[in-house]
Amino acid sequence: MGDAVCVSTETLPGLVTGTAELRRFLHGLPGVDQVGAEERAARLATRSIKKSAKAEAIDLAISMVDLTTLEGADTPGKVRALCAKGMHPDPSDASVPRVAAICVYSDLVAEAVRALAGSGIGVASVATAFPSGRAPLDAKLADTRRAVEDGASEIDMVIDRGAFLAGDYAKVHDEIVAIKAECGEAHLKVILETGELVTYDNVRRASWLAMMAGADFIKTSTGKVSPAATLPVTLVMLEAVRDYRARTGRQVGVKPAGGIRTTKDAIKHLVLVNETAGPDWLTPEWFRIGASSLLNDLLMQRRKLTTGVYAGPDYFTLD
Amino acid sequence: MFEYAPAPESRDIVDIKPSYGLFIDGEFVDADTSFKTVNPASEEVLAEIAEANAADVDRAVAAARRAYDGVWSRLPAAERAKYLFRIARIIQERSRELAVLESIDNGKPIRESRDVDVPLVAAHFFYYAGWADKLEYAVRDPRPLGVAGQVIPWNFPLLMLAWKIAPALACGNTVVLKPAETTPLTALAFAEICRQADLPPGVVNIVTGAGETGRALVEHDGIDKVAFTGSTEVGRQIARAVAGTGRRLTLELGGKAANVIFDDAPLDQAVEGIVNGIFFNQGHVCCAGSRLLVQESVADELLDRLKTRMATLRVGDPLDKNTDVGAINSAAQLEKIRMLSEVGEKEGATRWSPPCELPDRGFWFAPTVFTGVAQSHRIAREEIFGPVLSVLTFRTPQEAVEKANNTPYGLSAGVWTEKGSRILWMAERLRAGVVWANTFNKFDPASPFGGYKESGFGREGGRHGLEAYLQ
Numbered sequence: 001m002g003d004a005v006c007v008s009t010e011t012l013p014g015l016v017t018g019t020a021e022l023r024r025f026l027h028g029l030p031g032v033d034q035v036g037a038e039e040r041a042a043r044l045a046t047r048s049i050k051k052s053a054k055a056e057a058i059d060l061a062i063s064m065v066d067l068t069t070l071e072g073a074d075t076p077g078k079v080r081a082l083c084a085k086g087m088h089p090d091p092s093d094a095s096v097p098r099v100a101a102i103c104v105y106s107d108l109v110a111e112a113v114r115a116l117a118g119s120g121i122g123v124a125s126v127a128t129a130f131p132s133g134r135a136p137l138d139a140k141l142a143d144t145r146r147a148v149e150d151g152a153s154e155i156d157m158v159i160d161r162g163a164f165l166a167g168d169y170a171k172v173h174d175e176i177v178a179i180k181a182e183c184g185e186a187h188l189k190v191i192l193e194t195g196e197l198v199t200y201d202n203v204r205r206a207s208w209l210a211m212m213a214g215a216d217f218i219k220t221s222t223g224k225v226s227p228a229a230t231l232p233v234t235l236v237m238l239e240a241v242r243d244y245r246a247r248t249g250r251q252v253g254v255k256p257a258g259g260i261r262t263t264k265d266a267i268k269h270l271v272l273v274n275e276t277a278g279p280d281w282l283t284p285e286w287f288r289i290g291a292s293s294l295l296n297d298l299l300m301q302r303r304k305l306t307t308g309v310y311a312g313p314d315y316f317t318l319d
Numbered sequence: 320m321f322e323y324a325p326a327p328e329s330r331d332i333v334d335i336k337p338s339y340g341l342f343i344d345g346e347f348v349d350a351d352t353s354f355k356t357v358n359p360a361s362e363e364v365l366a367e368i369a370e371a372n373a374a375d376v377d378r379a380v381a382a383a384r385r386a387y388d389g390v391w392s393r394l395p396a397a398e399r400a401k402y403l404f405r406i407a408r409i410i411q412e413r414s415r416e417l418a419v420l421e422s423i424d425n426g427k428p429i430r431e432s433r434d435v436d437v438p439l440v441a442a443h444f445f446y447y448a449g450w451a452d453k454l455e456y457a458v459r460d461p462r463p464l465g466v467a468g469q470v471i472p473w474n475f476p477l478l479m480l481a482w483k484i485a486p487a488l489a490c491g492n493t494v495v496l497k498p499a500e501t502t503p504l505t506a507l508a509f510a511e512i513c514r515q516a517d518l519p520p521g522v523v524n525i526v527t528g529a530g531e532t533g534r535a536l537v538e539h540d541g542i543d544k545v546a547f548t549g550s551t552e553v554g555r556q557i558a559r560a561v562a563g564t565g566r567r568l569t570l571e572l573g574g575k576a577a578n579v580i581f582d583d584a585p586l587d588q589a590v591e592g593i594v595n596g597i598f599f600n601q602g603h604v605c606c607a608g609s610r611l612l613v614q615e616s617v618a619d620e621l622l623d624r625l626k627t628r629m630a631t632l633r634v635g636d637p638l639d640k641n642t643d644v645g646a647i648n649s650a651a652q653l654e655k656i657r658m659l660s661e662v663g664e665k666e667g668a669t670r671w672s673p674p675c676e677l678p679d680r681g682f683w684f685a686p687t688v689f690t691g692v693a694q695s696h697r698i699a700r701e702e703i704f705g706p707v708l709s710v711l712t713f714r715t716p717q718e719a720v721e722k723a724n725n726t727p728y729g730l731s732a733g734v735w736t737e738k739g740s741r742i743l744w745m746a747e748r749l750r751a752g753v754v755w756a757n758t759f760n761k762f763d764p765a766s767p768f769g770g771y772k773e774s775g776f777g778r779e780g781g782r783h784g785l786e787a788y789l790q
Contacts, residue, residue, distance in 0.1 A: 031737040033757050036588030046430060048326035048640035056321070239587050274321040275631050282321055 022169040026208060032200035032236055041231035047271045054267070058302045059097055060282065061266040062089060065298075066124055066255065066290045068103040070131075070223065076111045078319075079104055083115035085319040090299050093306075099295065100284040101154055105130070106147040113151035124154035124189070128179060131193070131222035133158040137175060144182040155179070156189045158222060159206065161196045169209055176213035189217035189255055189288075194233045195225040203233055207240035217253040223290065228258025234269060238276040254281065257290025263301040266294060323633075326640040328429045333420045335504065338367040341375055341527060342510035344382035345520025350375055354529065356503055359426035360637050360646040360681040368503050371526035373535040376495070379524040380541040383466040383493040386521030391493050392463055396452035403448030403489060405516040410441040413512070417505055421477055422637040424504040426646030426682070427600050429638050436478050439762055443481040443780075446764035447489035450785060454490065457782050462790045463491030464567060465543035468536045470557075471506075472549045473499035473648050474603035474704075479548050480506055482768075482779045484523060490788035492544070493522045497536050500529040501649045534560075542566065546787065548605070551702075551728075551773050569777025569787045571605065571769055573702040574730030576751065577723035578608030578759060581716075582617040584735035585757065590624045593708070596733060596759040598632060598644055598686050602706040603652070605774075606731035608759050610699060612719055615712040622690060622710065629686050630673040644706060647682040656684050656705030663689050663698035668709070694725060702728070716741065720748045729771030733759045752778070 049057055067086045069078060079102070086099040101122035102112050112123045125147035129135035135143075144155055157179050163171040180188050190210035194203050210218050218237055221228035234256045241252045254277070260266055266289060273281050281287050296316045304310050340347040350369035357364050371379070391399070410417065417440070418432040427436070454461035467487045471479035476498055487494050498506035506525050513523045526532055530553075537545045538560050547557050548571040561568045578596050580589050596608025613621050637645035647653040664670050668689040677683040684705055692699050692709040699709050713719040723732055732751040734742050746754045752769045755761060762768070767783035769775060777787050 030584070030586040033585035033588040033737075036585065036591055036757065040588070040591050046434065046640070047323065049323060050326050051324040053322060053324040060321075270321065279321060 019168060019170040022173060022209065023167065026169060026205040029204055029208060032204055034200055037200055037232045037235060041235045041272065044235075044271050044275055045231060045268045047268075049267050049271065055302070055305050057267045057270050058263060058298050058305070061263070061270060061289065062295065062298050062302075063097040063100060064284045064287055064289050065099040065295055066101045066103045066257070066288045067099045067295060068223070068257070068290050068292050070103070070105060070126060074105060074108060076108065079108045079111045080115045081319040083112055083121075085295070085317060086121050087116070087119045089295055090303075091317070093303070096299065096302065100288055103156065103290060106143055106150075106152070109147050109150040109152045122153040123151060124156055125152035126156045126158075126222075128157040130156070130158050131224040133160050134162070137178065140175070141178060141182055144179050148182060148184055148186050152186055154187045154189060155183050156191055156219060158191045158193060159210065161193050164197065164202070164206060164209075173209055173213045176210055176215060180214040187216040188214065189219045189253075190215040191219045191222055191257075193222055193225055194220050195227050200232065200236050203236045204240055207237050208244065211240070211244045211252050215252060217255050217288070219255040219257055219290065221256075221258040223258030229256030229260055229290075231268060231272060235272055235276055238273060238281070241281070242277045251280070251286060253286040253288065255288040255290055260289055260291050261293050262297050266298065323641050325636070327636065328419055328422075328433075328638045328640055330419060330423070330638065332416045333423065335366055335420070335423075338369075339503070339507050339527070340369045341371050341379070342507065342513075342523070342525040343375070343379045344385075344524070345514065347510070354500060356424060356501060358423050358681075359501075359648050360678070362680055362682075365424060365504065368500075368527045370528045371497075371532045371535070376526055376532065376535040376539060377541075379495045379526050380466060380468070380539050382521035383495050383524050384541055386519055387463075387466055387493040390519045391488075391522050392491050396454065396491070399488060399491060400448045400451035402516055402518050403444050403451060403485065406512060406518070407441050407444035407448060409512050409515055410437065410444060413508075414438070414441070417477060417508060419638065420508055421505050422645070424502050425473065425476055426637050426648050428642040428645040429640055430642065431600060436475060439764070440477050440481040443478075443485045443764045447485035447784075450486075450782075451489040454785065454789065457785050458789055461490065461785075464788060464790060465492060466541060467492045467494045467544040467546060467788065468539060468542040469494055469496040469546045470533045470537060470549065471496065471498055473502040474600060474605070476502040477505040477509065480509055482548075483546055486779070486784045487546075487788045488522065490785055492788050495524045495526060495536060495542070497526050497528060497533050500527070503527045537561065544568070544788065546777075547571070554775060567787070569769075569779070570775035571777070571779060572730075572773060572775040573704075573728055574605045574607065574770065574774050575610055575700065575702050575726045575728045576606055576608050576731040576733070577610045577612050577726075577749075578733040579713075579719050579723055579735065579745065580611065580613040580617070580621060581719075581734075581736035581738070581741065582614040583737045584617070585737060586617070586621060586624060588757065589621065589735040590628050592733060592735060592757070592759040593625055594628055594632070597708045598706050599760050601644055601647055601684070603648060603704055604760065606753060606760065606768075607704075608731075608733050609703060609708060610726075611708055611710045612713050612722055613710065614719070615714055618712050625688065626671065626673070629688065632673065632675070632686050634675050634683070634685065635678060644686055647684050647705065650682055652704065653682040653684060656703055656707060659698060659701060659703045660687060660707055663692070663696065663707075663709070666696045666698065668692045668696055668698060694722060700726065716744065720745065724748070724750045727773040730769075730774035731755065
């Protein structure tokens with residue numbers, strides 16, 4: 001755990017981890033004007049990405065997908081099917097890149113690890129009483145520990161939104177630090193659940209809080225709350241990781257999740273990355289898209305670009 | 320870097336004729352002399368345009384008078400509204416064509432002509448169409464003035480036409496309008512739209528030409544009202560010419576707007592507002608936020624962010640859908656921008672532009688920011704009318720107001736702060752026709768627009784805009 005805290009205290013002078021100090025720091029961040037942020041996101045969404053740029057964007061987007069199944073009805077069979085899809089998204093075309101990771105509940109991590117052995121695809125596990133985060137810290141730690149032991153390379157934790165909204169920033173911070181300590185080698189993605197934070201000021205503060213507590217990635221949503229990932233929310237988070245790196249030298253990734261279903265949506269997000277955080281973030285190492293149905297739309301658009309015609313939905317596998 | 324492939328909007332939708340006549344009394348008629356209009360992005364000649372002389376202006380004014388006396392002033396107000404609604408709808412139907420044409424003739428990016436200019440043009444006609452039969456709710460005993468002579472600039476050719484023609488017609492006047500000599504094409508397309516809408520002949524007349532044509536129009540005895548948007552210098556000449564004639568006059572002239580950034584501003588959005596304030600339409604905007612006043616305590620941070628952002632601006636082909644900054648409208652304007660920028664350097668300000676490749680042909684100027692600018696520098700006093708930002712700092716709100724108002728102009732201003740009370744405090748003290756809070760360059764037909772001091776007088780837009788065209 002030392003790492004994360006060291007980064008924040010050394011490079012953000014005067015910052016200690018008590019609630020009063022955190023509050024002073026987070027509320028000292030520049031505000032976000034809602035109208036302006038939404039306008040900027042909408043304007044970037046009008047970028048016209050065609051031909052070679054579109055082809056490049058589609059392959060990049062496929063390689064950034066965290067292919068996700070998070071249902072009560074998930075079974076080992078369902079997870080194996082998803083893993084197969086992630087390794088070869090289009091069985092008829094070997095030039096299609098593989099996805100970045102398969103994202104599952106913690107009890108199915110072992111199954112996914114087995115299925116993906118040697119593929120280079122990560123296994124991401126949601127943890128910490130996903131999606132609500134309403135459980136005792138012990139349970140959250142145990143949940144995380146078990147997922148890491150089973151071989152998860154990435155942990156997607158949720159923050160305690162109740163504590164955040166109550167102003168108990170130290171509780172949120174310390175919980176992230178504690179989970180980070182359980183992660184070992186695994187990367188920690190911190191889910192802010194922006195749909196419950198509501199304001200962009202909160203999104204910016206929660207982003208900084210998570211980064212200062214040691215997050216490797218900040219993630220918009222669980223996908224269980226509406227609205228999930230929206231362009232302005234991703235924009236504000238991209239500004240946060242950009243500013244955080246400028247200040248501390250440490251780069252943190254961003255993962256919008258939930259609600260990104262079409263190639264158009266995915267490309268809009270890539271444009272946002274390109275023109276906000278910058279091209280350094282345009283790799284699966286620093287930008288992920290949490291999605292399930294998006295992948296088939298990307299494949300469909302990819303085939304349209306290479307063959308010139310649309311193939312029907314039955315030419316793409318449902319997993 | 321993620322390179323965007325070229326995404327040009329197709330030119331096929333526009334049909335530019337080799338030559339255009341004057342639009343008088345509902346017909347296109349030839350003139351003795353002509354001039355050329357060029358595409359500023361390529362210097363390609365687009366068309367030969369008739370140049371109206373004094374006799375042509377005479378005919379146009381006579382046609383407008385006949386239409387006023389014979390038809391338009393007698394028409395029930397609801398009928399006038401019908402024509403305006405019809406024009407508004409045709410503009411929407413032909414919006415893509417008008418946007419492409421505007422970008423070709425003016426050099427502005429298609430993103431702006433498509434998303435800003437043309438939608439606002441239609442909105443203006445819709446808005447004033449709605450007023451036509453409700454004028455008595457705006458003023459007591461509303462009566463039109465008669466024939467209006469209108470002269471408009473090249474920076475928003477079709478939008479300025481809409482700002483002039485829509486309220487004039489709604490109030491029951493007829494018009495003779497002269498578009499700028501470098502951007503006549505959309506006004507001529509509008510003439511076609513008037514025919515398409517079956518507008519009675521003579522209600523709208525378009526006379527193309529340069530300064531002489533404009534002079535003949537504003538000095539003509541047969542008009543009752545002069546409306547001008549353009550430079551302060553020409554505005555002064557017009558004011559002199561109109562003085563003592565009893566003709567009504569409104570002037571919308573230059574500006575040197577202060578965009579004031581306080582240390583508690585939402586910085587990322589403020590950066591967008593600065594960019595939108597000065598690089599929108601290549602800075603060819605009378606209300607452009609050309610003087611950035613930033614509180615000293617955040618100046619460095621803000622300027623770093625601004626420069627990073629400016630490096631992402633895409634300068635080039637106006638018809639490319641991803642272009643942010645297009646071509647400078649004319650060689651003459653480019654020369655003026657260059658001259659004043661050189662003056663800025665000589666005066667000791669620090670000049671900076673992001674690395675950006677400019678096309679070989681056409682008129683181009685990279686987005687530029689000057690730091691270390693003093694109130695006494697010419698680049699802080701004079702309107703550059705290009706993508707050039709002068710940055711000054713201040714320490715207290717009082718100093719910000721003082722510096723912001725210390726200009727002969729007074730068209731617009733911007734205030735950026737998260738503190739609502741400070742916005743109101745500033746807005747009360749800024750001598751500018753429009754004060755934007757946490758935004759910039761926002762236009763709406765319902766909102767009046769106009770200046771103080773050397774930025775002119777009279778208001779366009781909103782209920783206030785009706786007063787300029789009623790007795």
